[in-house]
Amino acid sequence: MAERIAIVGVGQTHHKSKRPDVTTAEMIAESVERCLEDAGLQMKDVDHLVGGSFEVADGYHCPDKWIIPELGAVGKAGLELQNVGTTGGVLAVASFNIAATGLFDTVLCYSWQKMDEAAGAFGRGGGGANEYWTGQFPMSPITNFARRTYAYMDRSGCTEEHIAMVRVKQDQCALKNPYAQLRLGLTVEQVMSDVLLAWPIRRLHMCPTTAGAAAFIVCPEERAKKVTDKPVWVEDWFTCHQGGALTMAEDPTSSTLRHACEVVYKRQNIKNPVKEIQAWEVYEPASPAELRWMEEVGICEDYTAWKLFEQDKVGIDKEVPFNPSGGVTATNPIGATPVVRLVEAALQVRGDAGEHQIPGKIERALATGYGGQGENVIMLLRKTL
């Protein structure tokens, strides 16, 4: 029988485009210090670590060899994992699995990306660059989301203006989040006249390059209750994959998100997600992805999410509180990005999100990780057991 588990502490850096003032290890230590302080614990209390980044983008290999000493964690049990954009989600799932065994009391998950050091690392990015059939046409996340967004617009009636509304909503949320990187005060007109990368994707629609780190501590039930009076229970988690870009001929707008949510909702007997889940932190690498993601997590019918933006129903204090932190188009330290989603969702459940706190009781929050054109990690948090 697995242990019930809870998040007892979270921490993140103030995300920026450049952090020359710290090494990668020091940047991670910053988030870990904040996380330990939040939990009221010390490094000596931690008995397992799980860490990682999207290593190809950082240009390092085996960075744990010099991060672990910087964290004062030499000799502790630990794993280093990576899986492109979903890295943080994979780290979280591994941390949950380890805590749920009951073999370890206090599992620290740390994650990072320092993209100010990764000049040109994305020359062959995205689209399954290692698989021959797509690797010969190295589609970046930009071209892939352009292709998927155009297919979405073609099927739904959504226009370029609606996509710009999504970006403006994200920015309005980020303006209330002191940890967010891009806090711009955008208008729909500004977004629509921004540099075109691949129609309909403009520069402002894509996630930025970020230097940042995020961490959390997860414990089995008994330990969690001793550490904090505000445990955030991890109710369920699930991760799955699909093929690369070219296997999505049937529905180019779709992802594994729908399937992953169906699995988790069924297991937790969630019938009406929009009512039963009060906070959403869903990994959107490009602003228009948010539309399809809202449909796939069950907030609205297929190809209707853009209407919610037209009706001004999406925002921190609106009908659909989707990505109150400002999301991934505001902040994207890739390897840490899904952990940032989890940290933000946990803060919402605790009621500690500050200016971007969703009003009312947050009984459930859903965070996701996304990467490699179709992998999804679902992390469902709960206030009460």
Next chain:
Amino acid sequence: MAENLPEISSEPIVAGVTAHSNFLVSTGATGTKFLSELRDNKKIMGIKCPKCSKVYVPPRTHCPTCFARMSEWVELSGKGSLSSYTVVRYKEPYMPKEPPYAYGVIQMDGADTGMAHILGEVDLDKIKVGMRLEPVFKEQREGSILDIDYFKPSS
């Protein structure tokens, strides 16, 4: 089934992939202090843990034992003893010197850690663990660990 593996019909086609990227490494506030002392004053600085008093060179910000933030700098003489070494006799890209040359880990006087560097002005067949060493600085220094050209046997 494993016994039904397809037979390849011609010479196997294996595609080439070219990937080349340049990366930067931030040395941070602590590393920048160490490297600018090397560059500007030819000084080797260590950093001391406020909890366990260990001195680290090259420096880091957190003590690996205590996870305490360190900020007390200690000036070292630069002299030390060789704790281990190897002689490189093969060539590959990104090497800092033309082989043959020697890498050593130097236990600096006044520090509790070893520091990796190159050994110079030494007969490669006569290097001995424990031998005394001192740094030789480059004339043109740019704020790099290679502003120390190498460590040589000290008299």
